[in-house]
Amino acid sequence: xxxxxxxxxxxxxxxxxxxxxxxxxxxxxxxxxxxxxxxxxxxxxxxxxxxxxxxxxxxxxxxxxxxxxxxxxxxxxxxxxxxxxxxxxxxxxxxxxxxxxxxxxxxxxxxxxxxxxxxxxxxxxxxxxxxxxxxxxxxxxxxxxxxxxxxxxxxxxxxxxxxxxxxxxxxxxxxxxxxxxxxxxxxxxxxxxxxx
Amino acid sequence: xxxxxxxxxxxxxxxxxxxxxxxxxxxxxxxxxxxxxxxxxxxxxxxxxxxxxxxxxxxxxxxxxxxxxxxxxxxxxxxxxxxxxxxxxxxxxxxxxxxxxxxxxxxxxxxxxxxxxxxxxxxxxxxxxxxxxxxxxxxxxxxxxxxxxxxxxxxxxxxxxxxxxxxxxxxxxxxxxxxxxxxxxxxxxxxxxxxxxxxxxxxxxxxxxxxxxxxxxxxxxxxxxxxxxxxxxxxxxxxxxxxxxxxxxxxxxxxxxxxxxxxxxxxxxxxxxxxxxxxxxxxxxxxxxxxxxxxxxxxxxxxxxxxxxxxxxxxxxxxxxxxxxxxxxxxxxxxxxxxxxxxxxxx
Numbered sequence: 290x291x292x293x294x295x296x297x298x299x300x301x302x303x304x305x306x307x308x309x310x311x312x313x314x315x316x317x318x319x320x321x322x323x324x325x326x327x328x329x330x331x332x333x334x335x336x337x338x339x340x341x342x343x344x345x346x347x348x349x350x351x352x353x354x355x356x357x358x359x360x361x362x363x364x365x366x367x368x369x370x371x372x373x374x375x376x377x378x379x380x381x382x383x384x385x386x387x388x389x390x391x392x393x394x395x396x397x398x399x400x401x402x403x404x405x406x407x408x409x410x411x412x413x414x415x416x417x418x419x420x421x422x423x424x425x426x427x428x429x430x431x432x433x434x435x436x437x438x439x440x441x442x443x444x445x446x447x448x449x450x451x452x453x454x455x456x457x458x459x460x461x462x463x464x465x466x467x468x469x470x471x472x473x474x475x476x477x478x479x480x481x482x483x484x485x
Numbered sequence: 486x487x488x489x490x491x492x493x494x495x496x497x498x499x500x501x502x503x504x505x506x507x508x509x510x511x512x513x514x515x516x517x518x519x520x521x522x523x524x525x526x527x528x529x530x531x532x533x534x535x536x537x538x539x540x541x542x543x544x545x546x547x548x549x550x551x552x553x554x555x556x557x558x559x560x561x562x563x564x565x566x567x568x569x570x571x572x573x574x575x576x577x578x579x580x581x582x583x584x585x586x587x588x589x590x591x592x593x594x595x596x597x598x599x600x601x602x603x604x605x606x607x608x609x610x611x612x613x614x615x616x617x618x619x620x621x622x623x624x625x626x627x628x629x630x631x632x633x634x635x636x637x638x639x640x641x642x643x644x645x646x647x648x649x650x651x652x653x654x655x656x657x658x659x660x661x662x663x664x665x666x667x668x669x670x671x672x673x674x675x676x677x678x679x680x681x682x683x684x685x686x687x688x689x690x691x692x693x694x695x696x697x698x699x700x701x702x703x704x705x706x707x708x709x710x711x712x713x714x715x716x717x718x719x720x721x722x723x724x725x726x727x728x729x730x731x732x733x734x735x736x737x738x739x740x741x742x743x744x745x746x747x748x749x750x751x752x753x754x755x756x757x758x759x760x761x762x763x764x765x766x767x768x769x770x771x772x773x774x775x776x777x778x779x780x781x782x783x784x785x786x787x788x789x790x791x792x793x794x795x796x797x798x799x800x801x802x803x804x805x806x807x808x809x810x811x812x813x814x815x816x817x818x819x820x821x822x823x824x825x826x827x828x829x830x831x832x
Contacts, residue, residue: 310770371623371770372763373798397769399611404766 424475586610
């Protein structure tokens, strides 16, 4: 749930990049961070242990405009993707305003994608959210790999709700900002609805 | 009787009449442990009086299917599955229609069909996973697999699935059922190519989770020592308890144990399938995050020991998620780790 700072007239929103291990969540964030104007972004913080890597940074994209005179500040998080770090994922998901599910297009990782998506639904439900009610987009990452499943197959398996979805190759930045814009748009639309 | 490996808990069906008064030694194919089994008390006297060559049961399909005409159709969609089954029926063939991967695998193991039409994206277990298991199973060597892509797109997979999963033929969904005709002709099926003849397609005899009888037992070619027919490797995915490959009697004095994969009435099949899936995902994650360590362990031939600490977190997740009755059956994580390592060439 977005946090409103009245003194600085800012609305803080939390977007979480979810997905299975090594699907490219961190690569997405690194690309966004690298390509964002330094004046508009905060520090990039990596909360990493030896095996568990979580990334967090916040930034303030002025271009996304204001809502009733309040600037919107987006905090982007990734979760650890490995299946056994569920406790960390639950924690990071608290108070989420928008979710990006980053799927690994390699056919060998399809089962991990499904597990991660089911896990996302369970963890959201525990906090009283439904995936179809939260601003949510899917990114099919690693489209450049030779063992990528077809887009139709990915959609059929991972996106029965027909959420906005994007093909990406996060290592070169393809599809990264399209994904971010779509989820940010969803979050802002929700905020405007709540403001009415 | 059922004999369980004391080390990894793999279970085998052994005919007690083949066990002598001092028992027989079995080697577990899963963990290679050798253990002794003894006949139950009541069977002891029977064993002493048994004829020299015990009759070995023939495969016993539960229904009167004609194997030479039998096709298993695994299609997630009721309508398209029925269309395919109806066409097969028109061509004078028998068919069993199933709608998920677990059901498909069980039906294939029970009925030993001559051909399987397998949709790649089945629920519960993917068609390509079923295909891999079928192709590893010696007793299903003669079963041809037609793998069906769900989407009509030539570039659906960048690598042809037939190359990846060992299917005999690859067909795209919209080409069903007519695309099957040349495949059936090529496979030598006795086709009736007029639309009148033909028995109706039959529903699967039992739901996937409740399998009433043991699967057909493959008669061994020679008397002893006799290999227990089973999948060539421990199945990586949801399946009933299966005897792994190469389990064999190691004492020459023990005659052929008519052993077969154990498929009993099993209310825990779904939970077991869940456990196997979770094991695959955990192991896949561990290998992804520690590829060098995994490769080194393969080279040293000690993946279970080398990655033991990496499995700890996976074990605690298993504790939380899997029913203890299934969890304690066998070491799902280590078995999956070893399976993947063997696929990558570990001796």
